[in-house]
Amino acid sequence: MNLKALRSLAGCTATSGVLCLRFTCKSLNFTYRVRAFQAAVDYLKTLQRFTLSNVFLAGRSMGARAAAALGRQLCAAEEGAVRGLVCVSFPLHPPGQTHTHVKRSEDLRALSHVPVLFVSGTADNMCERKLLESVVEQMKSSSSVHWVEGGSHGLAVKGRTEESVLEEVNSRIMTWILEHV
Numbered sequence: 001m002n003l004k005a006l007r008s009l010a011g012c013t014a015t016s017g018v019l020c021l022r023f024t025c026k027s028l029n030f031t032y033r034v035r036a037f038q039a040a041v042d043y044l045k046t047l048q049r050f051t052l053s054n055v056f057l058a059g060r061s062m063g064a065r066a067a068a069a070l071g072r073q074l075c076a077a078e079e080g081a082v083r084g085l086v087c088v089s090f091p092l093h094p095p096g097q098t099h100t101h102v103k104r105s106e107d108l109r110a111l112s113h114v115p116v117l118f119v120s121g122t123a124d125n126m127c128e129r130k131l132l133e134s135v136v137e138q139m140k141s142s143s144s145v146h147w148v149e150g151g152s153h154g155l156a157v158k159g160r161t162e163e164s165v166l167e168e169v170n171s172r173i174m175t176w177i178l179e180h181v
Contacts, residue, residue: 005060005088005155005166012170018177019050033066034073041070054181058086058173061126061153065091068107071114084180085116086173089153091126092135098128105135108143116143117176119169121151146172 006022013020021040027033037057044052057074059067064087074081087108093100108116116139120127129147136143148165150157157165 003060004162005169008166009170009173012174013177016174016178018174028062030062030065030069033062034069037063037066037070038073041074054083055081056084056086056177056180057082058088060088061091064088065104065107068111068116072107072110075111075114079113082114084177085111085114086119086176087116088119088169088173089124089127089155090118090120090132091153092128092131093126095125098131101128101131101135105138108135109138109140112140114141115180116141117173118143118145119148119155119172120145121148121153121155121157123150124153126153144176146176 010020010022021044027036037059041055041057057067057071059065067085068087068090071082071085090108092104118132118136120129120132122129132145136145146169148155148157148169150159151165155165155169156162
């Protein structure tokens with residue numbers, strides 16, 4: 001939750017007038033993370049100070065997988081519950097285990113009516129470019145990929161400052177969100 005990239009994106013969303021709830025799950029258990037994400041959404045729905053609308057789910061790495069799983073569940077329960085999904089550094093496969101991409105992309109391929117933005121590095125050892133592009137082609141939902149040239153799984157780019165990469169990523173995410181509101 002206190003990663004510089006997440007703090008930076010939360011600041012960018014706030015500047016644009018978009019509420020951003022960020023949280024972290026210390027467990028590496030995928031099912032637990034999805035339940036924690038669901039609990040956060042459920043909690044927001046109970047607040048009487050404001051009404052949830054134009055909800056975008058987002059996550060980084062395993063959080064992106066959890067957001068996709070929750071997005072699939074919410075959309076199956078109520079069409080229009082989620083306006084969009086942002087997947088930053090989606091871990092399509094563990095390093096060197098590209099065969100696992102089919103299982104890890106099930107929720108993405110099952111989504112319907114939820115646009116998806118992927119932000120990934122071209123040098124991400126957990127998301128081979130050709131595999132992600134193949135998944136995007138198989139998806140029912142409209143989707144696009146913003147490739148960070150030379151970016152690793154953490155979106156670090158040799159020869160670029162972290163701030164310049166964050167500015168690029170945040171700008172692309174906010175432009176995409178505002179296009180889909």
